[in-house]
Amino acid sequence: MNPYLIFILIVLVGGYLLNLVVSFLEIRSLQPELPTEFRDVYDKEKYRRSQSYTKVTTRFSLIQDAVTLMLTLVFILADGFNMVDLLARSVGWGAISTGLLFTGMLLFFSFLLGLPFSLYSTFVIEERFGFNKTTAKTFVLDLLKGVVLAIIIGGPLLAAVLWFFEITGHMAWAFCWLAVTLFTFVLQFLAPVLIMPLFNKFTPLEDGVLKEGITAYAAQQDFAIQGIYTMDGSKRSTRLNAFFTGFGRFRRIVFFDTLIEKLQPQEIIAVLAHEMGHFKHKHIQKMMGISILQTGLLFFILSLFLGNEQLFAAFGMEHISVYAGLVFFGFLYAPISMLLSIFFHIYSRRNEYQADTWALNTTADQGEGLINGLKKLCVHNLSNLTPHPLNVFLHYSHPPVLQRIEAIRRVAQEKEAAPCQAGAKI
Known part of the structure; x- marks a missing residue:
């Protein structure tokens, strides 16, 4: 065999x-x-x-x-x-x-x-x-959007990899490596402003105790941010989450609306401080x-x-x-x-x-x-x-x-x- x-x-x-x-x-x-x-x-x-x-x-x-x-x-x-x-x-x-x-x-x-x-x-x-909070309509739309993005983004990348291996001989692997690396960096900048909004709604965090606490902490840590947003995570699930996204002036802090609903301001700032630790290290x-x-x-x-x-x-x-x-x-x-x-x-x-x-x-x-x-x-x-x-x-x-x-x-x-x-x- x-x-x-x-x-x-x-x-x-x-x-x-x-x-x-x-x-x-x-x-x-x-x-x-x-x-x-x-x-x-x-x-x-x-x-x-x-x-x-x-x-x-x-x-x-x-x-x-x-x-x-x-x-x-x-x-x-x-x-x-x-x-x-x-x-x-x-x-x-x-x-x-x-x-x-x-x-x-x-x-x-x-x-x-x-x-x-x-x-x-x-x-x-x-x-x-x-x-689960996902409706049948949201489920289908997510699938369709995913397919379209795979074709628009994944298709050209795969075509480039195939082209390099077909044309550039024994150094094709290095050209592919460079192309995928550049693509990854570009995607990091595009995702927060072009891709993620296709699936969720991002709303600037309302003024109040939480925003003041986050702004003060970010200033204390000398951390420049483009904005603080809430995301309609409850559109699909009741799970809690938060994350940083983007680089440079595109950098954002994003909280699921479910997280803001369930956690106290000092707890949310502590979660943010943990994410800040990843950035600082x-x-x-x-x-x-x-x-x-x-x-x-x-x-x-x-x-x-x-x-x-x-x-x-x-x-x-x-x-x-x-x-x-x-x-x-x-x-x-x-x-x-x-x-x-x-x-x-x-x-x-x-x-x-x-x-x-x-x-x-x-x-x-x-x-x-x-x-x-x-x-x-x-x-x-x-x-x-x-x-x-x-x-x-x-x-x-x-x-x-x-x-x-x-x-x-x-x-x-x-x-x-x-x-x-x-x-x-x-």
């Missing part, structure tokens, strides 16, 4: 089995006893619902993964990629246009496969647990730099496999092409991607602790505003308070909330003890 096919089948099945084990451990790690730290904000019924939500979403994800795995294996073993390739070639277009058509058809099949799961997740599971720039290096690695390794006849034979292909090679390489790169994601998650969790410490050091309440804000976020989002360590290691970009709170309290105690220790030395 083809060695590439054996490797790909092992990766696909092995990945599913790993997720199966992690999911089993995640459900087993749920603690029926409400943690002491949350007894002031969580009642037993709400805590029971959060655990039920974890069980339901975990099992649903396993079902979706199983169906996806089964259909993917059937598609590969039945030479489905070759059938799609022959269909795309039958139109008689050039190599790049055929590649776009080939990729588009695969994405369309993937979309059809995921649509029933998306519908069930949104209108059954999220509805059952009180999160240059976490976003560092993560982008690492991501750019990862993209370069991806394109370089990709260039080594694009014309590999055995790789194409593993998928039953009659023709070798750059566009199909891009797709097939994704299967080979999956283990590397997983290992790199583990590194990213470790680094990201470290950054979260640093941002929490920044919030503690730049607000006057010894971290209590941030702790209370984190607690309310967990309660309203039905977060799992006791995730299994293996799941955290593999998938969590943020530390578990109980560990974050413990770290905040520890830093606060050390900060409070430091002046006393300095005085004792004198």
